Amino acid sequence: MTTQDLGASIPTRANWAEEAVVAHAGAEHLTREEQVLERIKRARARKPRVKEPRITLAHGAGGKATHNLINAIFLEAFRNPELEQLADAAVLSLGDTRLAFTTDSYVVSPLFFPGGDIGELAVNGTVNDLAMAGARPLSLSAGFILEEGFPTEDLRRIVASMASAAQRAGVHIVTGDTKVVQRGKGDGCYINTAGVGLLERPVSLSPAAARPGDAVVVSGPIGDHGITVMLARGELDIEADVRSDTAPLHELTAALLTAAPNTRMLRDATRGGVATILNEVAVASQVAVVVDENAVPVRDEVRGASELLGIDPLYVACEGRLVAFIPAEQVDAALAALHAHELGAGAAVIGRVGDDPPGLVLLRTGFGGTRIVDMLVGDPLPRIC
Amino acid sequence: MKFVDEFRDAEKARVLSARIAELCEPGRHYKFMEVCGGHTHTIYKHGLEDYLPETVSLVHGPGCPVCVIPMGRLDDAIAIAERPDVIMTTFGDMMRVPGGRGSFYDANAGGADIRMVYSPLDSLKIARANPDKHVVFMAIGFETTAPSTAMTVLRAAAEGLDNFSIFCNHVTIIPAIKAILDSPDLRLDGFLGPGHVSTVIGCRPYEFIAREHGKPLVCAGFEPLDILQSVFILLTQLREGRSEVENQYSRVVPWNGNAKALRVIGQTMQLRPYFEWRGLGFIAQSALQVRDTYAKYDAERIFSVPGVRVADPKACQCGEVLKGVLKPWECKVFGTACTPETPIGTCMVSSEGACAAYYNFGRFTRERVKEATHA
Numbered sequence: 001m002t003t004q005d006l007g008a009s010i011p012t013r014a015n016w017a018e019e020a021v022v023a024h025a026g027a028e029h030l031t032r033e034e035q036v037l038e039r040i041k042r043a044r045a046r047k048p049r050v051k052e053p054r055i056t057l058a059h060g061a062g063g064k065a066t067h068n069l070i071n072a073i074f075l076e077a078f079r080n081p082e083l084e085q086l087a088d089a090a091v092l093s094l095g096d097t098r099l100a101f102t103t104d105s106y107v108v109s110p111l112f113f114p115g116g117d118i119g120e121l122a123v124n125g126t127v128n129d130l131a132m133a134g135a136r137p138l139s140l141s142a143g144f145i146l147e148e149g150f151p152t153e154d155l156r157r158i159v160a161s162m163a164s165a166a167q168r169a170g171v172h173i174v175t176g177d178t179k180v181v182q183r184g185k186g187d188g189c190y191i192n193t194a195g196v197g198l199l200e201r202p203v204s205l206s207p208a209a210a211r212p213g214d215a216v217v218v219s220g221p222i223g224d225h226g227i228t229v230m231l232a233r234g235e236l237d238i239e240a241d242v243r244s245d246t247a248p249l250h251e252l253t254a255a256l257l258t259a260a261p262n263t264r265m266l267r268d269a270t271r272g273g274v275a276t277i278l279n280e281v282a283v284a285s286q287v288a289v290v291v292d293e294n295a296v297p298v299r300d301e302v303r304g305a306s307e308l309l310g311i312d313p314l315y316v317a318c319e320g321r322l323v324a325f326i327p328a329e330q331v332d333a334a335l336a337a338l339h340a341h342e343l344g345a346g347a348a349v350i351g352r353v354g355d356d357p358p359g360l361v362l363l364r365t366g367f368g369g370t371r372i373v374d375m376l377v378g379d380p381l382p383r384i385c
Numbered sequence: 386m387k388f389v390d391e392f393r394d395a396e397k398a399r400v401l402s403a404r405i406a407e408l409c410e411p412g413r414h415y416k417f418m419e420v421c422g423g424h425t426h427t428i429y430k431h432g433l434e435d436y437l438p439e440t441v442s443l444v445h446g447p448g449c450p451v452c453v454i455p456m457g458r459l460d461d462a463i464a465i466a467e468r469p470d471v472i473m474t475t476f477g478d479m480m481r482v483p484g485g486r487g488s489f490y491d492a493n494a495g496g497a498d499i500r501m502v503y504s505p506l507d508s509l510k511i512a513r514a515n516p517d518k519h520v521v522f523m524a525i526g527f528e529t530t531a532p533s534t535a536m537t538v539l540r541a542a543a544e545g546l547d548n549f550s551i552f553c554n555h556v557t558i559i560p561a562i563k564a565i566l567d568s569p570d571l572r573l574d575g576f577l578g579p580g581h582v583s584t585v586i587g588c589r590p591y592e593f594i595a596r597e598h599g600k601p602l603v604c605a606g607f608e609p610l611d612i613l614q615s616v617f618i619l620l621t622q623l624r625e626g627r628s629e630v631e632n633q634y635s636r637v638v639p640w641n642g643n644a645k646a647l648r649v650i651g652q653t654m655q656l657r658p659y660f661e662w663r664g665l666g667f668i669a670q671s672a673l674q675v676r677d678t679y680a681k682y683d684a685e686r687i688f689s690v691p692g693v694r695v696a697d698p699k700a701c702q703c704g705e706v707l708k709g710v711l712k713p714w715e716c717k718v719f720g721t722a723c724t725p726e727t728p729i730g731t732c733m734v735s736s737e738g739a740c741a742a743y744y745n746f747g748r749f750t751r752e753r754v755k756e757a758t759h760a
Contacts, residue, residue: 040720040744051727054494058481064726236503307389312430367609368395369432374725374744 062272063376089133100135103194113232115243119158123165126195131250135197143177147186169248209264210285214353215331220346221297223316247320259337260330275314286358291351392608402436408620421579422449429742431609444709445739450526452731456695459484466497474508475523485695505537512549529581532646535653552684560671578604587642606634664704703730713743
C-alpha cells in the first residue's frame with residue numbers, strides 16, 4: 001500500500017466512526033436509536049465478569065452484581081450440569097429416586113421482626129427452595145455462627161422458632177454445626193441451613209421453559225417481608241402495620257402442581273423480588289414478560305412505605321410468596337388450587353408471556369403508560385434474609 | 386391509596402392528553418425541560434411519555450443532585466472517609482457514584498466506614514454513639530435538602546457536639562438554569578420548574594426566566610397528572626403568547642417560599658464564589674459552603690482535602706445530557722461501556738439520573754413497547 005492509498009483511506013468526516021459502525025453492521029436501514037439498542041443488546045449478552053478488585057455490598061444484593069459474581073467466579077470454578085441450572089435447588093438422581101438438594105445462609109438484621117425471626121426464616125427459606133423444585137422437603141441441616149457475647153436467651157428463642165417452623169413444614173433438622181467468633185467478627189447470629197427433598201412427581205421446572213401465551217401468577221401480596229424488616233431496623237421512624245410473610249410453601253406448590261402439572265417454572269420471590277425472577281425467566285426463555293401493574297397485589301401499607309422510600313414493590317423481597325409461569329389452559333385450575341389454600345388466598349395473574357422483545361420485562365403502569373422493568377442493580381434494602 | 390391514586394388516574398390522564406394534543410400547533414415541535422431529576426424519574430416510572438404527542442418532547446435537566454457532583458469532590462470525600470478516625474454518612478444514592486478512584490462502596494471495601502442515612506440528623510445519633518470518632522455528613526442536594534443540613538448543624542451546635550462536621554456540596558438551582566439558558570446549543574420552549582426546590586425558594590426567583598428570556602415556567606408537582614397538567618399549562622401559555630411563571634404545585638409550593646427554611650440556610654451557609662458542576666463546568670455563586678461562624682462544623686476546614694480537579698472520562702457525555710443537548714441514548718458509551726451496574730457518568734447512577742431512568746424504563750421505542758403491552 002502506498003502512502004497515497006493510506007491517505008485516501010483516512011476518513012475525514014467527523015462522524016466517520018458512526019458510519020463505520022453502520023457499514024460494518026450492515027444496518028443502514030436501522031435508525032440511530034435502534035443501532036444503540038442493538039449495541040446494548042450485544043453488551044448485555046457479554047459473558048459476565050467481576051471487574052471490582054474487592055467484594056462490595058452490591059455483590060450480595062441479588063441483582064446484576066450477584067449474578068456476575070455467581071457466573072464469573074463460582075460457576076466458572078465448580079462447573080457441572082447440576083449447578084449450571086442455577087436453580088433454587090439442584091436435582092440429583094440416585095437410581096430411580098430423584099432428590100432435590102439446596103443450601104442458604106441467613107444474615108438478616110434485625111434478628112427478630114414482626115411476623116418472624118431469623119430462625120423461622122432459615123427453616124422456611126430452605127423448605128421453599130426445595131418446594132420450588134417440585135420436591136417434598138425431608139430433612140434439614142443447621143449451621144450456626146455465633147458472636148461472642150450473644151445472649152443465650154436470644155439463641156433459645158431462635159432455636160425454638162426453628163423447631164416449630166420445622167414441625168409446621170414436616171421436616172427434621174438432622175445434623176448441624178456451631179462456631180463462635182470473636183466479638184465484632186459477626187453480627188450476633190448467622191445461620192446456614194441445607195435441605196434435601198424428594199421429587200415424587202415427574203415435573204421438570206425450568207426458567208428456560210416459559211412460552212408465549214403463558215400466564216404469570218403470584219401467590220399473594222408482594223413485598224411484605226422486605227418492608228417489614230426495613231422498618232423493623234428503626235432507622236426510618238416510619239410505623240406501619242406490616243408483618244413478614246415468612247411461611248413454608250411446600251403444600252401450596254404440591255397443590256399447584258397437582259392442579260397444573262404442566263407448570264413451567266416456580267420461584268419464591270426472595271431477594272431481588274418478583275422483578276428479578278421475571279427478568280431471569282425472560283432472559284432464560286428468550287421471551288417478553290408483560291406485567292400489568294394494576295394486577296399486582298400489594299398491600300396498602302407496603303405500597304405506602306414503598307412510595308415514601310422511593311422503592312418499587314416489584315423489587316422488594318417476600319419470604320412466603322411464589323411466582324409461577326403456567327400454560328394458559330391450566331391457569332384457572334392453578335388459581336383455584338392456590339385460592340383454596342390459606343397461603344394462596346391472594347393469588348393473582350399479574351401478566352403474561354409474549355414473544356417480543358425477547359429477554360425483557362415490560363410493565364403496563366397503573367397510570368396507563370409503559371416501561372421496562374430491569375434487573376435490580378444496587379441494593380435498595382439492607383440485609384433482609 | 387389515598388393522596389396518591391388521585392394523581393395517577395388513567396382516565397383523567399387520557400382527557401388531559403387529548404387536550405394537550407389539541408393545543409399543539411400542527412407542524413410545530415415543542416421542547417420543554419424538566420429541571421428536576423424527580424420529574425425525570427416520574428416520567429419514566431409511569432411511562433408518561435405515552436400520553437404526549439410525538440411533537441412534544443421532554444428534555445431532562447440538571448436537577449439530579451447526584452449527577453452534578455464532579456469527580457474531584459467525590460475523591461475529596463473519600464480522602465476524608467479513609468482517615469481511620471472518621472465515619473462518613475451520606476444519602477444512599479451517593480454510594481455507587483464513581484469518582485476518580487472508585488465509589489463509596491469501593492472505599493468501604495477498602496476499609497473506609499461510609500454509611501447511608503435517610504436524614505442528616507441520623508448522623509448526629511452516630512456521632513453521639515461514637516465519641517472517639519469524627520462523623521462527617523457528606524451533604525448533597527439543591528435547596529430541597531439544604532434546610533435539613535442547616536438544621537443538623539444548628540442542632541449539633543446547640544448540643545455542643547464536637548465530633549461532627551459536614552462536607553458541604555449543596556448547590557443552588559437558579560445559576561444552573563441561567564447556565565442552560567445562556568448555552569447556545571439548546572432551544573427550549575419552556576420549563577417544568579422543580580417542585581421540591583420551590584417549596585423552599587418559592588416561585589419568584591424564576592421570574593427572570595419569563596421576563597428576560599421569554600420562556601414560560603410552571604412549578605410542577607411529582608405525580609404523573611401534575612406533570613401532564615403542567616405541560617398543558619405551558620402549551621396554553623405558548624398558545625396565548627404569554628410567558629409567565631405559574632404554580633401548578635400550589636398544594637405544596639408557597640409563592641414566596643419557606644421563609645424559615647431560607648433563614649436557617651442563611652444562618653449556617655454562605656455562597657461559594659464558584660463551584661464546579663459535573664458537565665456544566667464552573668458556575669459562579671452556584672453552591673453553598675459552611676458559614677464562617679460555624680467553621681468548626683466544616684469538614685473542609687478541619688481536614689485537608691486534596692481538592693484536585695478530576696477530568697470526566699473522555700467518552701462520558703454527561704455534560705451534554707445534563708444540558709439537554711443530547712438524549713441519553715445519543716451518548717457514545719450509553720448502554721455499552723456505561724450501564725447502571727458499571728456507570729461511567731453520574732447520570733447513569735441515581736434513579737433520578739436521565740441515563741439510568743432511560744436505561745431502566747424507556748429504552749425501547751414507544752411503538753414497540755406499546756405494541757407488546759397491548760397485544
